[in-house]
Amino acid sequence: MPSTNSTPVQSIATATNPITAGPALIPAEGSTAAPIMTRERQGSVGSAATKKAKVLKPFNTANIKILLLENVNETAVSALRDQGYQVETYAKALGEDDLIDKIKDVHCIGIRSKTKLTKKVLDAAEKLGVIGCFCIGTNQVDLEHAASKGIAVFNSPFSNSRSVAELVIAEIVLLSRQLGDRNKEMHQGIWSKVSANCYEIRGKTLGIVGYGHIGSQLSVLAESMGMRVLFYDVVPLMPLGTSKQVHSLSDLLTEADFVTLHVPETEDTKNMIGELELNQMKQGSFLINASRGTIVQIPALAKALRSGHLGGAAVDVFPKEPAANGKFFESELIGCPNTLLTPHIGGSTEEAQSMIGVEVSQAFIKFIYNGTSIETSIRLCYTHANVPGVLLRITNILADHNVDKQFSDSKGKIAYLMADISDVTAEQIQDIYRRVSETPTNIVTRVLY
Numbered sequence: 468m469p470s471t472n473s474t475p476v477q478s479i480a481t482a483t484n485p486i487t488a489g490p491a492l493i494p495a496e497g498s499t500a501a502p503i504m505t506r507e508r509q510g511s512v513g514s515a516a517t518k519k520a521k522v523l524k525p526f527n528t529a530n531i532k533i534l535l536l537e538n539v540n541e542t543a544v545s546a547l548r549d550q551g552y553q554v555e556t557y558a559k560a561l562g563e564d565d566l567i568d569k570i571k572d573v574h575c576i577g578i579r580s581k582t583k584l585t586k587k588v589l590d591a592a593e594k595l596g597v598i599g600c601f602c603i604g605t606n607q608v609d610l611e612h613a614a615s616k617g618i619a620v621f622n623s624p625f626s627n628s629r630s631v632a633e634l635v636i637a638e639i640v641l642l643s644r645q646l647g648d649r650n651k652e653m654h655q656g657i658w659s660k661v662s663a664n665c666y667e668i669r670g671k672t673l674g675i676v677g678y679g680h681i682g683s684q685l686s687v688l689a690e691s692m693g694m695r696v697l698f699y700d701v702v703p704l705m706p707l708g709t710s711k712q713v714h715s716l717s718d719l720l721t722e723a724d725f726v727t728l729h730v731p732e733t734e735d736t737k738n739m740i741g742e743l744e745l746n747q748m749k750q751g752s753f754l755i756n757a758s759r760g761t762i763v764q765i766p767a768l769a770k771a772l773r774s775g776h777l778g779g780a781a782v783d784v785f786p787k788e789p790a791a792n793g794k795f796f797e798s799e800l801i802g803c804p805n806t807l808l809t810p811h812i813g814g815s816t817e818e819a820q821s822m823i824g825v826e827v828s829q830a831f832i833k834f835i836y837n838g839t840s841i842e843t844s845i846r847l848c849y850t851h852a853n854v855p856g857v858l859l860r861i862t863n864i865l866a867d868h869n870v871d872k873q874f875s876d877s878k879g880k881i882a883y884l885m886a887d888i889s890d891v892t893a894e895q896i897q898d899i900y901r902r903v904s905e906t907p908t909n910i911v912t913r914v915l916y
């Protein structure tokens with residue numbers, strides 16, 4: 468698998484590494500920005516001096532509120548309930564007003580691709596510490612704003628990649644044999660046995676746009692079916708098997724019999740495939756989009772299909788998708804010839820959903836308890852503006868203490884620092900908290916002990 472986790476266009480959050488701020492923890496109950504969360508006593512610094520490193524014990528887990536939307540898998544729901552957290556679940560995505568109402572007092576929210584965590588929604592979240600995207604895409608979250616508020620964001624970077632790749636392989640065969648149309652006719656009682664414009668996929672060229680987790684997995688599967696694979700990506704990547712990276716999108720579009728899109732939604736990829744690009748594709752070729760709906764201009768695609776320039780298309784994602792099952796779906800693609808439409812199910816298999824549920828819920832649990840997996844006397848978690856001089860300032864504050872470990876990282880304008888400090892008294896904890904949180908670069912300061 469080529470390493471694509473740090474693309475120049477969109478960073479990928481993972482279940483082990485949050486994309487936004489670092490190990491901030493959930494604010495304590497009854498406080499909007501509680502400085503300290505102790506696992507033994509909650510909401511105050513406590514009077515006992517912490518003289519020696521102690522094993523962290525669970526705080527009152529029943530105070531942690533978790534909201535899970537969009538039918539997050541049962542593996543996650545039960546793992547989180549087993550911890551004693553309050554878990555509220557919804558099968559659908561919530562609209563902005565409902566979301567603003569619901570998110571107010573939750574500490575963690577779990578979503579999939581349809582819930583939009585906008586600036587307005589995040590600003591209404593008074594206690595939110597963690598967002599879990601139970602999927603790959605994180606474009607539905609205002610990541611920059613989440614980072615500025617010290618809210619960590621996790622996703623599951625590859626649990627459903629195989630499922631998407633398998634669906635695309637199926638679609639390549641279905642399109643090539645016009646199976647969607649034949650199936651529809653049979654259900655209407657129409658017998659139409661044709662071979663014109665139906666082909667084997669062996670020897671045909673597959674053009675993959677975005678050679679990340681899904682694109683590269685697909686490359687291997689396609690070659691095993693006898694296809695020739697070309698790919699286009701913004702970063703140079705090791706070609707798997709005998710696949711070949713091409714220099715430009717048009718090089719790929721002009722050569723491929725099948726073009727399949729596997730890029731994230733970014734400012735660069737929005738509207739990536741429009742009339743110009745579709746016209747560059749070979750007469751009778753096929754387009755597959757199982758990435759994000761905004762990547763393809765739907766009116767242009769509908770025109771290319773109806774005119775017969777394209778031989779067919781398979782589309783799993785749409786610029787506007789209904790919030791829940793049973794809701795009305797409309798698209799200009801309805802009724803286009805040899806066009807397979809699916810309701811964003813690329814990653815919807817039992818295997819993928821259950822793996823995602825386990826992965827992201829475990830990330831929640833680890834994050835809630837530890838910020839990371841290391842145990843210590845106290846841990847300072849400081850999310851701050853990424854400007855020169857911060858580390859020196861914090862080092863001065865901690866100078867008289869026993870700092871066992873210190874870690875810092877940054878992303879754009881935001882950075883975080885985590886320090887494990889042993890042998891500190893309750894008064895010293897108060898003092899550290901006060902001095903760090905009063906620094907001009909402070910975004911969120913928390914102390915775990």
Ligand SMILES: NC(=O)c1ccc[n+]([C@@H]2O[C@H](COP(=O)([O-])OP(=O)(O)OC[C@H]3O[C@@H](n4cnc5c(N)ncnc54)[C@H](O)[C@@H]3O)[C@@H](O)[C@H]2O)c1
Nearest residue numbers: 471604677678679680681700701729730731757758813814
């Ligand atoms: N239909 C579904 O159910 C479903 C399921 C999973 C993922 N997805 C979507 O598929 C996308 C891709 O998933 P992935 O796991 O392979 O992601 P990935 O991050 O592993 O790979 C994406 C690749 O696209 C490349 N890329 C980015 N911008 C590009 C551009 N402008 N031109 C060419 N290449 C570019 C990156 O360099 C990277 O190699 C996700 O972001 C998600 O939106 C959809």
Ligand SMILES: O=C(O)CC[C@@H](O)C(=O)O
Nearest residue numbers: 579580581602603604814
């Ligand atoms: O399950 C979903 O809603 C999204 C699936 C997919 O688009 C993803 O980003 O992983």
